[in-house]
Structures are given as C-alpha cells and as structure tokens.
Amino acid sequence: MKRAMLAGLSLILCIAFCSCADRQQSGTDAPSSVAPAQSEPAPDKSPVNSEPAQSEAAPNEAEPEAEAVTYPFEDDEGRVHHQIYINGELTETDHDAYTYPDEPKGAYYPIVEMLEHLGVECLFDEHLQTLTTRINGQIITCKSDNNDIVVGKTTLRGTAPEYIDGCFYVPSYTFMQLLDATVDFTSDRSSVTMTTDMVIDPDTSGTEGLSISPEAVTALGKQHYSGAEACPACGGTGKSICTACSGTGSVTQFSQSRDPITGQMTIKNARAFCSRCSGSGRTTCSPCGGSGKR
C-alpha cells in the first residue's frame, strides 16, 4: 500500500514539476524549440494542454513504466505476496505477508509490523539476531538461526519463522497461539486476514523491562548512563536497533511493469530506505524515550 501511495505521489510530483518547468520555459525562452501544443501560455487553465507535458514526463520510453503491484503476485524468489488485514482493516506495512505456491495455506506474516499495529513494540538485538517482546506478561522470542518461536515457557514447534532481508516472518499459527486469533485469506487471495479480540494490556506488553546484550549496546554508541541508572533496553544509549529493518537501513520494494509489446507483467524489486529509520538503522529507544535513563 505504501508503495502504491509513494508511486502515486512521485508521479504527481513529477507531473507538477514538469508542468512547472514547462511553464517557466515558455515564459523565458522563445517557444520555437517546444512542441506547439506546449508553447501555449497558461497551460494550467486548460487541462488538455497540460496533457503533453505529462506524457513527456515519462522517464524513459524505452523502458516500460513501473507501477504499483497488484496483489497477489509472485516475486522472483518464489514467494506469493499478500496484503494484510488486521481486525478488518487494511494495514500498511513495509513488508507483505506471503505464501509459497507449494503450500498455499501457510501464510507468513511480518511479526514486528503485525504487533505494532496492535500497539506492541518489539526489541531487536543485532548481536544475538534475536527479536523479543512481551504480550500480557508473556515474553516472545524469535531467533534468526532457530526453528522455534518461544512464548513464555512454551516453544511453538512446527513451521520455523523465516528471517529475510532483516525482517522476521512468522507462520500464521503464531498469532493463533499468541493472540487467540483467527487467520484466513480474502476470497480473491489478494490479502491475508488476522482477527483477534484479545485485549492487550500496555503495562505488561512491549519492550519495557527487556534488555539487550552488552555487544549490542556497544554497537549503539555512546552511553549516557551506565550501571543501574541505564535503561536496560538500550544500555543507556537512548537508541535502539530499528526493528523494521533489523538495523540494515533498507527494505525491498516491489513494482510491476508491463511489456508494451507482449503485455506481460514483470515484477521488479529494488532496495529502498527503511521508512521507519530513514536508512540509519537506528531509532529512539522507546522505554526511556531516548534519554538512556532507566
């Protein structure tokens, strides 16, 4: 969704910029070099005249224009992407849910963004490659090299979580266990749905009271507080590792383009700055609000 909005926005900006530049050009230059339709003054009064500027704005005619993807789609690594509905609401996430064509019932969900939508933040420890959070007092742990998700004293066995490009994805039954949720697909399979009635208590949920490893603290930078005074979640640095990208600073964005001759759709991916941390890989520590103090 965010991608679609961004693509739309950049298109609008592009059009705005080009028509602006065009206006400026016709104001200062002799209109001889410009196509007749565009040399008309005051193009903004006539939407017909501004059309040519718009088509001229297409960056490269040799290359088919990229557009927002249509769900579901399969990427070049064989994952079928789905949008996400949480409690009936289409949720904007940087990472899609996905299934594998061989096992179309088993969807994987980006756990950080799913829980954040429910008001629960997570803590990522770069050194341990571990994601942790609490829901109603139960600590949930995912490790990038481990097949199990641990909830309190229970280990959810079965399908392992996947760690792809700095994002933890968990199988749907994780939410059935964790949140007593029901999971399904929309009828056109463009989206997965997750519905839960569970009331999440903010006092016993989230990152407050969780701690990261000393090695991760070193990676975060200067400690403003140490020892008992330091916030355990950030080791006194006031910073945390961005959970949306696991500190990598980037996310994969997908777009599609249609071959003008064959009409075939191709999915392209590109790395983009993580929207959460603007590419820095670091965010403000939530329990201490960035002060570093316990």
Ligand SMILES: [Zn+2]
């Ligand atoms: Zn990030």
Ligand SMILES: [Zn+2]
């Ligand atoms: Zn802190």
